[in-house]
Each structure stands twice: as structure tokens, then as C-alpha cells.
Amino acid sequence: MGGDKENLDLSDLNASLPAAAAALSAEDRAGLVNALKDKLQSLAGQHTDVLEALSPNVRKRVEYLREIQGQHDEIELKFFEERAALEAKYQKLYEPLYTKRYNIVNGVVEVDGGNDEPASENAAEFKDADAKGVPDFWLTAMKTNEVLSEEIQERDEPALKYLKDIKWARIDDPKGFKLDFFFDTNPFFKNSVLTKTYHMVDEDEPILEKAIGTEIEWYPGKNLTQKILKKKPKKGSKNAKPITKTEVCESFFNFFSPPQVPDDDEDIDEDTADELQGQMEHDYDIGTTIRDKIIPHAVSWFTGEAVQAEDFDDMEDDEEDDEDDDEDEEEEEEDEDEDEDDEEEKSKPKKKANRSTFSTSYHRRAGHKEVLINQQIASSSRTVVVHSAT
Incomplete structure (x- = not known):
């Protein structure tokens, strides 16, 4: 079984990385992979040790x-192949509905019938009384989502008010998907469309190769991803002009500048690799949240109904966790009672152990050992992908 270590090639490493451990070119990703290689090799060694510890028959x-x-x-x-075909089929069925949504949100068409309630005398008090469509539709929908609300800064909101639509589509060469953000003419940047593209090594796992974002053409002084600091010169200084310094700041629009790995692989130590991996996983999480939650259920996020549904799901998960905790506590109490019984038995006069008692305790210990071995095998299999035996 010693040959299993040699089977841990680059593809094994890629498959072992968590979802979204990429956003890199093939060359750049090699640096990240090398930084994690030692860690994975040690895990592969544990896997081999477990198999070698088994008897030939069990192995x-x-x-x-x-x-x-x-x-x-x-x-x-x-x-996976059939699911992709089915997904493509239904995506075509969704498209006319998304077009209707776009037209209503942006005031292209008016809804027939309207509200049957009589018009309020104080209708003028509503800020959106004369507005076309649904103002701030996409901004509100994204801010309602927990993942995206952390990315949207207050200074981003005026620009995101110009967001007219978000669409996504699969791409085939290379495999992956893209997100398109359509903006109305605005005072912040020239682009009418901002695109984020994810190239996948394995679309169904998924493992990323890289992520690419549109370069935003900011108008002068409108870059929301930068903060300009002005520092007054010291008194008596010959240069009376204030010193300006530009700093990168948090912004939703940083989403279009995905994390990159330094060109020099030697600059990537293990801590840096872990940090980059975390950044890329977070970037991918934002992308899939927009694709899988916001786009298909935008109005539910706008109204807040989607949050209530997620909170309900979380409550169910919490209840299941509480039940598991209660079961664990009951087991601990039973173990304590058994320990007390054992102490009482020790204090009694010793009797000769019969065969059935010895047999039961032996099987308990043997069974426990067998479970541990099985757990080790399962753990190693989840961590390191090993080629199927032929």
C-alpha cells in the first residue's frame, strides 16, 4: 500500500481543497497547492497507515x-450531466418571468388592475408615490441577505440604487458561470454592465480555477473602493500643500477585484496560503449567494419573506442540535450512574468472574476498537481523495 503516497498528484490536491479554493490561474494555483502539499501529504500518510494496520483479509x-x-x-x-441538462431546460422557462420582473421593477410596464383599495388622501406623503417601477429593488434585496449585507457599505448604496438587473448564465469553455450586473447611467462609473466570471476546474464539486471581474471605469473622485486621506503639512514646512494618501477601503465593488496570488511562489507561506484560501472561499460564497438565492427569489428578499424562511430553517436546525445535546447529557448521566454502580461493586466482596461477564466486556472493548478503526478510515477518505482500485 506504500504506492498510495505516489498517487497524491496535483489533481488529488485540487480535489482535497474545500469548495472555492481557487480564483487562480493554473500557474498561480501551483503556489497555493505547494504551500498546502506538506499538510495533505501527512494526511495521506495517515490514510496509508490505517490501511496498513488492517489484516490482509480486511484490507x-x-x-x-x-x-x-x-x-x-x-x-x-x-x-451531474443529466442535472445540468435539466437545469438548462428550466432556466429557459424562468427567463420570460425574469423579463417580466425586469420590466416591472424598472417601470417599463405598469401592472394592470393595481390595488383595489381606495387611494389614500395622504398618498403624497409616501416618498415613492411618483416613482416609476420599484425603487431600490436590488439594493434592498441584497441588503436583506446576511452574507451580502456585510459587503455593502453605506457609501456603496447611492451607486447600487442604479442597479437595474442581475442575471447569471453557465459558460462552457471553460466550464463555470458568470454574473452580470446591469446599471443605469450613473455618476460613479462608465460601465453599463459589471461582470464576475468563475472558471471551474470541476463544475459539480465545485473547484475553481480562477475568478475574473470587470475593471470598473470610475469617474474622477468617485472610486468607492478607495479612500483619499489628506494630511496637513507640519508647521514651518516649506511645502504648504496638504499631503494626499490613497487607501483601499471596504466596498461591495471589491467583489469585481477577486483575490490574487503573488507572482512569486516563494512569497506564499502556509499562513498566507490559508488566508488566501479563506478570501477565495468567501468570494465564491458571495457569488453563489447571488446566483442561487438573490436572482431566483429577489422579491422575497425585497419583502423580507426569504429571511423569515431562513430563520425558520435555522430554528429547526437549532432544535435538532438541542435534541442531540439532550441525548448527550442523558448518556453522560447514564455513564455516571454506571460508574457509581461500579464503585459499589468494588466495595463488595469479590466473586469469581463468570465466563459470560468476561465475554461481554471483551466484546465491548473489541467492538470499540473496531469502531475507532472504521472512523479513522472514514476520516481519511473524506480528507484525501485516493484513486479507485482497479
Whole structure:
């Protein structure tokens, strides 16, 4: 089984990285992979040690299980292919609905019928009484989402008020998807469309190769991703002009400048690699939140209904966690009672242990050991991808 370590090639490393551990070109990603290679090699060593600790008969059974896993993966690949085709079919059915939404939100068409309630005498008090469409629709929808609200700064909001629509589409060469943000003419930047593209190594895992964002053409003094600091010169200084300094600041529009790895691989130590990995996972999380939640359910985020639904799901998860905690506490109490019973038994006169008692305790210990071995195998399998046995 010593050959398994040699099977840990670059593709294994890519498959072992968490979702979205990329946003890099193939060359740049090599630096990140090398920084994590030692850690993964040690995990691969643990996997090999577990297999080598098994008897030949058990090891043979595990190898056969790996062959079954390979057959499972082939079926799963077909599932991914059929799912992509089904998704494409329904995406075409969604498109006319998204067009209707766009027209209503941006005041291109008016809704027939309207509200049956009589017009209020104080209708003029509403800020949007004379507005076309639904003002701040996309800004409000995104701010309602927990992930996106952390990215949107107060200074971003005036620019995001000009956001007319968000669309997404799959791309085939290379595999991946893109997000298009359509803006009305605004005083902040020239672009009418800002695009974020994710190139995927494996679209269904998913593992990213890189992420690319549109370069924003900011108007002078309107760059929301930068902050200009002016420092007064010291008294008596010959240069009486204030010193200006530009600093990068937090902004939603940093989303279009995804994290990049330094050109020199030697500059990437393990801490830097971990930090970059976290940044890229966060960047991907923002992208998939917009794709999977905001675009298909925008009006529910605008009204806040989507938040209530998520809160309900979280409550259910919390209840399940509480039930698990209660079960753990009950088990601990039972263990304490058993310990007390054991102490009482020790204080009694010793009797000769019968065969059934010895047999039960032995099987308990043996079973516990077997569980530990199985857990180690399962843990290693989740961490490091090993080629299926043939």
C-alpha cells in the first residue's frame, strides 16, 4: 500500500481543497497547492497507515469497497450531466418571468388592475408615490441577505440604487458561470454592465480555477473602493500643500477585484496560503449567494419573506442540535450512574468472574476498537481523495 503516497498528484490536491479554493490561474494555483502539499501529504500518510494496520483479509475488503465507490462515482457523473441538462431546460422557462420582473421593477410596464383599495388622501406623503417601477429593488434585496449585507457599505448604496438587473448564465469553455450586473447611467462609473466570471476546474464539486471581474471605469473622485486621506503639512514646512494618501477601503465593488496570488511562489507561506484560501472561499460564497438565492427569489428578499424562511430553517436546525445535546447529557448521566454502580461493586466482596461477564466486556472493548478503526478510515477518505482500485 506504500504506492498510495505516489498517487497524491496535483489533481488529488485540487480535489482535497474545500469548495472555492481557487480564483487562480493554473500557474498561480501551483503556489497555493505547494504551500498546502506538506499538510495533505501527512494526511495521506495517515490514510496509508490505517490501511496498513488492517489484516490482509480486511484490507482486501476495503479495496473492494473502493472499487464499489468507483462504480458509484461513474453513476454520479451521469447524474451531474443529466442535472445540468435539466437545469438548462428550466432556466429557459424562468427567463420570460425574469423579463417580466425586469420590466416591472424598472417601470417599463405598469401592472394592470393595481390595488383595489381606495387611494389614500395622504398618498403624497409616501416618498415613492411618483416613482416609476420599484425603487431600490436590488439594493434592498441584497441588503436583506446576511452574507451580502456585510459587503455593502453605506457609501456603496447611492451607486447600487442604479442597479437595474442581475442575471447569471453557465459558460462552457471553460466550464463555470458568470454574473452580470446591469446599471443605469450613473455618476460613479462608465460601465453599463459589471461582470464576475468563475472558471471551474470541476463544475459539480465545485473547484475553481480562477475568478475574473470587470475593471470598473470610475469617474474622477468617485472610486468607492478607495479612500483619499489628506494630511496637513507640519508647521514651518516649506511645502504648504496638504499631503494626499490613497487607501483601499471596504466596498461591495471589491467583489469585481477577486483575490490574487503573488507572482512569486516563494512569497506564499502556509499562513498566507490559508488566508488566501479563506478570501477565495468567501468570494465564491458571495457569488453563489447571488446566483442561487438573490436572482431566483429577489422579491422575497425585497419583502423580507426569504429571511423569515431562513430563520425558520435555522430554528429547526437549532432544535435538532438541542435534541442531540439532550441525548448527550442523558448518556453522560447514564455513564455516571454506571460508574457509581461500579464503585459499589468494588466495595463488595469479590466473586469469581463468570465466563459470560468476561465475554461481554471483551466484546465491548473489541467492538470499540473496531469502531475507532472504521472512523479513522472514514476520516481519511473524506480528507484525501485516493484513486479507485482497479
